[in-house]
Amino acid sequence: MxxxxxxxxxxxxxxxxxxxxxxxxxxxxxxxxxxxxxxxxxxxxxxxxxxxxxxxxxxxxxxxxxxxxxxxxxxxxxxxxxxRRPRALGILCAISAALLGIAYMAFAGAPIRYLGINLGALAIGLSMLGMVGNIAMADRRWADTAIVAMAGALLATALFGAQVDGATRWVNLADLAIQPSLVLLPVMLVAFAQTRSATAAAGLVISAAAMALQPDRAMAGMLALCVTILAVIRRDPATVIACAAGAAGFTATLMRADSLPAAPYVDQILYSSFDIHAGAGLAVWGGTALMLVPAIVGLTRDPDNRAVYAVFGAVWFAAIAAAALGNYPTPVVGYGGSAIIGYVVSLFALPKLTGVPARKAWRGDDPADRSPPAGDLLVALA
Incomplete structure (x- = not known):
């Protein structure tokens, strides 16, 4: 530099x-x-x-x-x-985490282009959040179709996407490599937390197959963790089927080698940032911790929507854990706009005010859809 x-x-x-x-x-x-x-x-x-x-x-x-x-x-x-404003809190955490990640990259000597891409992704995500929120409010039946459509996009990526060292996880747009699973899968999972239809479950089955084909162990683990939590919370056939598919997809990724090397400013930065400077490491870990704040606050303060907060937290905890354990992208604080967009857009599931259901069930207000006691959630998270 x-x-x-x-x-x-x-x-x-x-x-x-x-x-x-x-x-x-x-x-x-x-x-x-x-x-x-x-x-x-x-x-x-x-x-x-x-x-x-x-x-x-x-x-x-x-x-x-x-x-x-x-x-x-x-x-x-x-x-x-x-x-009491979980979505606003999430937006504030997203902006703060992205800025901390940009500060880390600036000191680490990342190209200026990387900083601009992350800032641009943050702006795109905030714009998309507004559009997704308006669509959801206007038509609560959109979730089933959207989940299946996004699952089709993930399967198309696995079949026709850009391949690197045996993994097919990316789509090349101009000079940018986009990872659709980091954008779409979090949104699909938080949407599925609010519905229990067979159509939505079919979308997750397709997504589990796509993660196995890519293969993407991190995203397959994310899917498996979230649907397992939901299966503990609500024992309906659609969720159980999605849980079985998620477990099968994750098992398939474990049986295949994942030899992708670490990419600079993307993978393993939870550790390598401290080799640069303590301030850089604190920026990375601080931004990572901020990502989980909306879920933690919601689980403790909003019992009506505990299932949504549990899935939102599990999605991003799984992404962070994968980044800590292997050569997988460090979400939001590392280079790459896909996770930033995915995180911001997934905030649509959080209610604007606590105590108000984030979304009423699209198939009717079934008492079985109500969130379980905190004890069941703790068992699921364990």
């Missing part, structure tokens, strides 16, 4: 910090900016800026959560007001 580029990235980190800091903390942002500008060594200035960004961002997030929604509110009431 050139000297001028390091100085420019340090300035960018300072501006990003000022953009996310609340008014009460803007003096901190200016202090970091002046201090970074006064450091003569460009590398040290960039290190200082990244350390400051990763250190102050959690405080800024906490202040935003405590931001008053009305005069006379106590701090606890303000916090409660924000935590």
């Amino acid at each position: 050139s000297v001028g580029l390091r100085r420019a990235l340090a300035a960018l980190c300072c501006r990003l910090l000022q953009a996310v800091l609340p008014p009460s903390m803007q003096s901190w942002g200016w202090a970091v900016r002046y201090e970074a500008a006064s450091i003569p060594d460009d590398t040290k200035a960039l290190l200082f800026a990244i350390d400051s960004l990763s250190g102050l961002l959690p405080r800024a997030l906490a202040v935003h959560l405590l931001h008053p929604f009305g005069e006379g509110s106590t701090a606890m009431n303000r916090l409660d007001s924000m935590l």
